[in-house]
Amino acid sequence: MDLKKVLKILILCFIVSAPLIQSAMAVSNLNAGLTIDLLNQKPDPVKPGDVLEVSFSIQNTGSNEKKNVIVELVPKYPFKEISGHGLIDNIGTLGKRYVDERSKVVKFEVLVDNNVNKGQYPLEVQVYESGKKDKVCVSREFNIYIDSESNAEIESLSLEKLVPGKKTNMSFIIKNVGNSPLKNAMFSWESTNDIILPVGSSNVKYINFIDVDENVTVNFEVMTNVNTVPGLYKLDMKLVYDDVEELKTITEAGTLENQKRKTIESKAGIYVGGTTEFDIVFTEQTATGDYSFSVSNIGNNKANSITVSVPEQEGWATNGGSNSVVVGSLQKGDYTLTDFSLTPDRYDESLPLKFLISYTSSDGERNVQDKELSVFASEPVNPGKSAGKSILSTWLIGGLLIIGVAGLLFYKKKKA
Structure with missing residues (x-):
């Protein structure tokens, strides 16, 4: 091959690769000696729906100072950006090693998805030179542990008053306020000294499944004795269910979910008495x-x-x-x-x-x-007319009586 042609090819290759070499040198220069460490997180462990605060230490252990350094948090599922909270921080210049200002601490806040399962999830941090994000020098992921378990509450009770002797519907609303489904739930209740009793069924209801953020209503027909003394009576409530955890046990038959029973107990007051008829x-x-x-x-x-x-x-x-x-x-x-x-x-x-x-x-x-x-x-009787009639009747009877007596005396005298 002609020497001139070879020389031209080498020159052309150098011209084409020069920017790449320059870029690589810049990246290498920025990357040299930079370290990122996770200092702490709040809360720890974090739960679904929480706001997570993370603190990172950015250090320069190299022999050259780093200028225009940008730290950016890159959230991926289950982490979300919070409106009004930035995820980019310009920390300026980091001095070279043995210099006091060779490290800085940055803090970020992100929101954890409400429906995430328990486990470890990566949170990525990037460090790059201002205006040159395409030349990232450091990118590191930190695993954040999220603790997720089911949780339930007896949200409300429909009945506040119970009239003695009157059959009344009593409803309970049970809500899944956790981050995993509830299974095989059993709800029951009982009142002090059995003042309130269920009618037509027992005081226990079974619920197969309650999904995240869902609720279920259970109904009972209840009654109390007609002679119950009016007053406020305690109602004890109990909810038992399966908490399905992310921890799983591997067996020869396959993957089995490890379940545990959880119990929630609470109480409410019901007033017996009130209205009448x-x-x-x-x-x-x-x-x-x-x-x-x-x-x-x-x-x-x-x-x-x-x-x-x-x-x-x-x-x-x-x-x-x-x-x-x-x-x-x-x-x-x-x-x-x-x-x-x-x-x-x-x-x-x-x-x-x-x-x-x-x-x-x-x-x-x-x-x-x-x-x-x-x-x-009906028209009322006139009191004056009644009195007049009464007097007239009295005189009439008296007159007839006098005439009768006089007649009797006259008859006896004539006969004699």
Whole structure:
């Protein structure tokens, strides 16, 4: 081959490779002596959904100082960037070894995915010269341990009050607030001295599966004795389930999940007592024209400060005075009489009449019940006319009696 051609080829190769050689020298120069260490992490271990804070030490152990050094955190699943928190830090110049300012500490914060399983996950850190990210000199991954396990809570209870003798639905909401599914869950409850008992089923419910962030509602029909003393009673709740861990046992049959049972116990209060029920019946119309009614407490709780009122309504008007009667207190099964001076729009027919019964229940709350019944409106008898008729009848009877006696005496005298 011609010597000139060989020389031209060598020169061309040098021209083409010169930038690459220069770049490699720059990278080598920046990389020489740089080290990255993970100082600490908070929290440790971190859990799904947590904010992870990591601190790194960047050191220059080389013989040349490093200028315009950039440290960047490169998060990958399950780590996420937090809005407003930067992942790039310009630490400036790192002095050469034996110089005080040859190392610096940088901190970053990232969010851990809420649904990640337990295990170790890499978190990458890159160090490069400002404006030359394509010439990364150091890239290192640090394994972050994430502790993930299932966790459940009894989120809510639908029932706060229970009326004695009344069958009521009681619901519990069980939520998986952990980061792995719940399996083979068993929920149960019991009350102090069996004051509250399930009706038609046991106090135990089984749940096969609850996924992450999901909840399940379990229902019971419950009742308490009609003679239960009003008050607040404790309800003990218990949830037992399988916690499926990431740790697995290898056997000849294959890969088996290692499971363990977890138990959560909690308690709540249920007030037994509260409202009651009333019945109102028309009894008679008095001689003065008032309408009399019987008010009965037919519920299972005592009622205090009872007031019976006749509100303004079509068909009836109150004849002055108050349209309310204060009854006081009624034990369950008791009754009392109330009178109202009422004038109907028309007579000799049954008209609807509305009542309001206000009372304080055994739990201290004020309650109102609406009642309506049909009342026969009859015209009241005039007291003056009645008195006149009575006097006339008395005189008539007296006169007849005198005439009879006089006749008898006359008859005897004539016969003699």
